[in-house]
Amino acid sequence: MDLNTPATRAALLPRRSLLQGIAAGGALLTAPGLIGRAQAQAGDAIRLGAPFHRTGIGASYGRWYERTANAALKIVNEQGGINGLPVQMIVEDDGTDPKRGVEVIEKFATEHKVDAVFGHLFSHVVAACAPRAGELKMPYFLCSEGHALAAGQFNRYVFQPSITDVKSQISSMGPWIADNLGKKVALIYPDYAFGYDHRDNMTAAIQAQGGTITASIAIPPTETSFTRYLPRIPFDTEVIYHVMVGPAVLTFVKELGEHLGSRRPEIFGFIDSLEAVPLNQPQLAFLENTYFWEAQPRYAQPDQTEFDKFYRAAVGVDDSGATIGNPQDVATFSHMFSVWETLFAIKRAMEMADYRGPAQKIAMLEAMESIPGFDASNEFPQGDKIFNGKTHQSFGHQHISKFEGGRLNVVHSTTIEDTFYPDETDYTKMSF
Amino acid sequence: MRNLRLFALTIAVLAGLFGVQFVISGYPVLALTRILILAVFAMGYNVLMGYTGLVSLGHALFFAAGLYGAGLAAYYGGVALPIAFAAGIAAAAVLSLVVGLLALRTQTVSFMIVTLMFAQAGYLATLHFSAITGGDQGLSLPAHARSFSLLGQEIALTSATARYNIALAVFAVVLLALYALTQGPRGRLFAAVRENPERTRMLGYDVGRIRLLAFTVSGTISGVAGALYGLMFGFIGSSFAEFRSSVEVLLFTLVGGPGTLFGPLVGTTVMTLLIDRLSGLTSAYLIAVGVLLIVLTLWFPKGILGTIRDRWAPWLR
DSSP states (O other): OOTTSHHHHHHHOOHHHHHHHHHHHHHHHHOHHHHSOOOOOTTSSEEEEEEEOOSSTTHHHHHHHHHHHHHHHHHHHHTTOBTTBOEEEEEEEOTTOHHHHHHHHHHIIIIIOOSEEEEEOOHHHHHHHHHHHHHTTOOEEEOOOOSTTTTTOSOTTEEBOSSOOHHHHHHHHHHHHHHHTOSEEEEEEESSHHHHHHHHHHHHHHHHTTOEEEEEEEEOTTOSOOTTTGGGSOTTOOEEEEOOOSTTHHHHHHHHHHHHTTSOOEEEEEGGGGTTOOSOSGGGGGGTTOEEEESSOSSOOTTOOHHHHHHHHHHTBOTTSEETTEEEEEOOHHHHHHHHHHHHHHHHHHHHTTOOSGGGHHHHHHHHHHOOEEOSSSSSTTOOEEEETTTTEEEEOOEEEEEETTEEEEEEEOOSGGGOOOOOOOGGGSOO | OOOHHHHHHHHHHHHHHHHHTTTOOSHHHHHHHHHHHHHHHHHHHHIIIIITOOOOSOTHHHHHHHHHHHHHIIIIIOOOHHHHHHHHHHHHHHHHHHHHHHHTTSOHHHHHHHHHHHHHHHHHHHHHTHHHHOGGGOEEOOGGGGEEEETTEEEETTOHHHHHHHHHHHHHHHHHHHHHHHTSHHHHHHHHHHHOHHHHHHTTOOHHHHHHHHHHHHHHHHHHHHHHHHHHHTEEOGGGGSHHHHHHHHHHHHHHOTTSSSHHHHHHHHHHHHHHHHTTTOTTHHHHHHHHHHHHHHHOTTHHHHHHHHHTOTTOO
16 A cells, blocks of 8 residues: 555545544643642642652552551541641652652642652652752652651751661661671672661671671672672681562572582671562571561561550551551561651641641741650550651651561661761751 | 745744743743753754664753763863763764764664663663762752853853843854754755765765764753753752663654754654653553554654654645
8 A cells, every 4th residue: 555645645544533632631631720630729628749650660569658657648638637637648659769759759749739749768759859849848858767857868858757867877777787697797788879888887887896807798789699609708708698588588598508508607698688578488598597587577576565456457467567457468567667657747847837738837847856765665566665856857766576487586686876976067057 | 045934934933932931930931941951962863863774762861961971071070061061062072073983983773772782881881970969869069050151141051031031142153053053964864874875985075084974963952951950959869871862862853843943843842742741641652642653654654743743734844
């Protein structure tokens, strides 16, 4: 068929149809009201923007963050909302992508006109969004673990009121590792910023205990097999510290087991490696009798609090940290509590400032800075916390769990004071 | 004589883009600002893919060169933003010239793979030298890099109006420069190389030099977009050097119409708005984007403006 004859062209795609199609498509794309949400009037509700990682590398976290946030939101509204106003949550997917993350922050500030944004986890997305949130004067509550906030790299609009940062987590682990597992530590970590945080903080923590780092093995993110890196673990290593993440982690554990065999050193890891991963699978058998950091124990412990029970029931998670009735659907339990608690922290600050809209925004931020901490409760089921208003960062208990019989049992919990380090910034001296 | 109807359309589009800021406000202005910056990236890519017929899978490298060149100059050097912007453009220009000299020794699929490999090397370099670049976590530009003086006026990059007009000014300069380049003798040489390199060579032209010129111009314009993006949003990070960025700009160009002056703007607008609108409705928005690409491939194989050009408006090139 000759596609270039006028008759054929007309039959394939008449010009009028083309123009109509383009016009309709353009209208659809450019008119938010057509397919976007209808905008409510200011003052009739508290609107919170939730930029969750629905897609991209953070999707397994994002799914649980959204589920946890919805459960917390339901309770907040059942309790009468905030200052008598119902609370609405508007979710946008940031694709775990810094560029899209910034776009979403702009959208929350200028299209949805939310009162605050909360729920960002991955630190590279946070790093891109925090400056823009400050410029748009948008209160921005992190549920991440990055140290950049407490290091003074952001601005006065950014807070992390629930989960501790990586510096706290690691520095509080160091003494226990050195005292109980060994002082000659080999580090295995991904060759990018997340891994460097662990490398730098764990090196400092072990050296502070008089220990030494026997090897520091960075593995590029593109690797799918690890056998050529493992011979770099020296024979005199007493502890292997690993923080590999991503889909290759099962291969990593399997190859580590094949390399070390039964005469292995002690092994300590961060649960970040195995969040949302069922532990009772053959590929992870080698991790039996090894140790993990947890922020909130995935498995209900003998001394489980009523708050932990309440929280699990509200989110729909059983005592093994999986969806009730579906043991393979494992939660990101050591991170997602931060969404729950952050929502209640926002509620606390808004109530202190009698927040009803943007007119009380500064008062709400100052109220947040004045909060000394949070008691363990249904609102803060991970445990009590000390909040540092100067650095905008929370400090809380950490747990070390042993992998035994396919589950994690807590063997040590830190005090909050164990997680302290000297202030590195004072946001209260910064203007709004 | 050059393409007067296209020139008139160019002026009209620029006038429209300038005037639209007085009609719309809030989020649409911010969205349009981003679209203009990313359209500059796509316009750079279009020089190579659309006009010269060379498909690169590594243009994230040049976007990132501009981004890091400008961002690192502002972050470590503390230089004024216009100087940082120029540093970003210079970095992209030098890098695209060097990479062009090497990559253009290959053709077709090999060229795609070589450009991809260069871009991957660049991406991994941003991770490897994270002590300087901030790696995947990136660097947030300091407060002094959020404003600059121009003719005695202090211009803050936090102002939506300033951001839009800066983006529009850069877009306009690139658009007019590309109009002059593509609608003139050089543009005809690019097209000649795309359509029949052997015949072009027989006519006495140095095909290698023409391709190198196109490659360098393309990379430099991509760097302009990268530098502008980094300074405008105050953040530089290795995710902008990822393969995904190279694919995005390829899609922007394919959707809008390769080898048309306005194709990149149309493609960037359609794709950006589509993702923006659909992502608020469903997490499966990438499926919808995929369906759109299939539809375009079936009914608009030369992109939206490419199809219109071929059927009704041959001057729209």
